[in-house]
Amino acid sequence: MSDSMTATAVLDKPAGEPVSQPVTGGGSKINDCTIHVATVNGSGSQSSNTVLMRSIFQMGVPVSGKNMFPSNIAGLPTWFTIRANKDGWIARKKEVDIMICMNAATAREDVMALQPGAVCIYDAPLNCKGMRDDVTFFEVPFAKLAGELSQDSRLRKLLTNMIYVGIVAERLGIERDEIVNAITKQFKGKQKAIDPNVAAIDKGMAYALENLPAQHRWRIERMNATAGKIIIDGNAAAAIGAMFGGVTVVTWYPITPSSSLCESLIDYMKEHRIGPDGKATFAIVQAEDELAAMGMVLGAGWAGARSLTSTSGPGISLMAEFAGLGYFAELPGVIWDIQRVGPSTGLPTRTAQGDILEVHYLSHGDTQHIALIPCSVSECFDFAGEALDLAEMFQTPIFVLSDLDLGMNNHMSDPFVYPTKPYRRGKVLSAEQLEELGGKWGRYLDVDGDGIPYRTLPGTDHLMASYFTRGSGHDTHARYSEKPSDYKATVDRLAKKFQTAKQFVPQPVIDRRPNATIGLIAYGTTDIALEESRYQLRNEHGVETSYLRLRALPFTDDVKAFVEDHERVYVVEQNRDGQMGDLLRLEVGDIQHKLRKILHYTGLPCDARSITDSLLQMEKDGTRVIKIGLGAEAVTQTIGED
């Protein structure tokens, strides 16, 4: 077997022909379906889609909602996918069971992408029924129904969306009470908004009852799997985590998909972080660009504040020079990267895990950064506080790699756990401590042997407190130096500090199965699909796998051990080249031939079936890299203006 990962296959199957899809009988599927809503962006469908998703959640059924929207304000196609699954598998699924066609521009493609046996509810003028004969069509005269509800054309447009919610709810068996509850929540109890929306739901339900044929294939029935759970997006979760983690200085420059992190932070901070005297225990600044946002974060960190900024790929690129300064001059600060797709502007509103290498090595020279990688909203919450601690402990920029799927889509979770541990502020010498030391200290001296030096903050009232921070060469006492020995000592100590970090970053989560010869490695949102894929492999194919979920860079020693202990290790991630796979190859060295890559990078969240199919094929024919093809989602290829 060759050592290199050059053999590449592309899995590209026509729609509706899954390799390993279990055959389903004619009976009805309870609490297991995907609903796909195709609309035009700017039509206000967001709130009705949220209501539909929430009502399923309130029925006790695990559910997820993913928005696939264009980088545009109005007029381009947008899709919302809801997946309900009794077993809790709520990653994106390629196969659509119930399609709601509201967009003339994509109706044909939307219908053609359906699997045989699916249900399609469509707006009457789109006349979808002639397009296929293996799909059940429900025609609905939305304009006429909405016209009966309101004279106001703007309101009619919004109510149209609520009517389809009523229709779907009625055909699936979602209780009206739960929809009303979801509407009440959505419109924050404002009766004036609630009433017309409930009327629209009733309109839809009544229409379905009177005019549409029955549908027994998919049902939503009350269960008890969501009691006590919350629904939240990762950006809001990160914001809450940062607030309870004691962030004080926040800077940002708007960019999808990261803006909502700082925007929700502003809201939460205004509510919870204004003191009794009416004064803020924080400063939030909208910077002029990401260079400035990063500079402010590092300036604030230098002066002792717990600081953060949030951005996405293009902003990360702009931050590069400062990231190097932060590494070399040893300045704390937290940078959230909510990853989006592609080089350059790419697909601003789609998801990927493509910034791994960029972030890890951001900036020139021998720069290396610590990165945390949350896979869930609760980890977004936890890592937000953790990152602030690590930044101060290690006196270096800490990156947190989230992505659009995690950051902007809604995810179910147990409620977040209140942090009780004190903040870790790192090695900061006060005036009193300096006095005890007789004023003898060196900013970049490795006193403790862990590579982490001590610092003082500007303003410290001691004769010996000051030092000069610079990105140019310096010695242990922060004096300018171009001496070869000083430079080497500095970067060697920084490397040591990086080694020390291994013990303090979130450790990987490892699920070892006895007798499993196959290992899987993934990180971030890939986890959502990967766990489901493992279930499919085990239950449908008898293939047992062990799984290591990475949660940070640098790698800990467990990682190599995991690779050693398995015959083949599949690294599953959402970028074209397998960036983490490449880092792992460097990490494991002589056993790198064990590594395989499964890559998904269409801009849509990875799905379980694609991973399962790829892995089975690779097991069969020894393929080393699979770049998952488009298959059923080829339909989304029509978008993409920016």
Next chain:
Amino acid sequence: MAESVLKLPNEAAAPKENRLGLKALDYQGGKSTLCAGCGHDAVSNQIVRAFYEMNVKPEKVAKFSGIGCSSKTPAYFLGRAHGFNSVHGRMPAVATGAMLANQTLVSIGVSGDGDTASIGLGQFMHLVRRNIPMIYIIENNGVYGLTKGQFSATADEGSKLKTGVINDLPPMDLCALAVELGCGFVARGYAGDPKQMVNILKAAIAHDGLAVIDVISPCVTFNNHDGSTKGYAYSKEHDELLHQIGFVQSYEQIEIDYEPGTMREVTLHDGSRLLLKKLEEDYDPSNAVQALQRSHKAIDDGAMLTGLIYLRPEKKSFLTLLNMTDKPLWSLNEAETRPPKEALDQIMRELM
């Protein structure tokens, strides 16, 4: 030519110690590594003097800079203050962040004409727009000293490099730009006129808000020859004073008699007084239009306009607008920044 500084009556001889009991030596920094005669060193000397005479505790000061010969200078003054030599053109962001973390710091930034007018122009403009309370000095020599003498964006049209290259682009007037952007304190000094410089610096220390000071600071190595318009000889000849400047500390009991209409007196944030004595033409530094007119005319005339170009001490700084607690943000602890468990419980309930 007129004196640039106002002679004040019964001015005491400089004391050996300031009001904090510190000596001028306590305000010194490391040894300069700049070329002998470089204007930047002259500016550093006046910074030392101004902070000493203004009784500013050096430990309370934070020094910032970008990259360039000029940006090296914070290492050469106020050694007892923390310093931060950041990246090229990005000092404003770093200083802004530090001030957010600790608004009690007294901030001074030193930049160059390359650092500010080219790579850092955007950040400079936003610093002005935000009115971050700090002193921002541009040591302006018309060239990039550290990269060996290329023209900068403040080089005058028609000025000549040593190599004979002529600059055909118009100069950027950073003072005029700062006025246009609403900066509350804009002045120009000249490294060859230490007395005027120290008065401008003291007024800047007394001001609450951003103080932009453009200092013509000759580069003796790359821009001090015949044909250069930012050298010592040319600057001395073309210095055009807006007024004579006098500075009176808040605690000084100095009364000055003057003929009506010949003197403007401005009380600064800390209670000290700035005296501006009329020369040929009356100049009102609170009038932005007049400031711009004089600035444009000076460029047309090839003159180097010095003095207090624009002063609006009442402008609110960004830190005031943020309404932060009096305790610096860096020093807040868990009790002050971690909302209680009930707050998290409430947020969680809303998400259920």
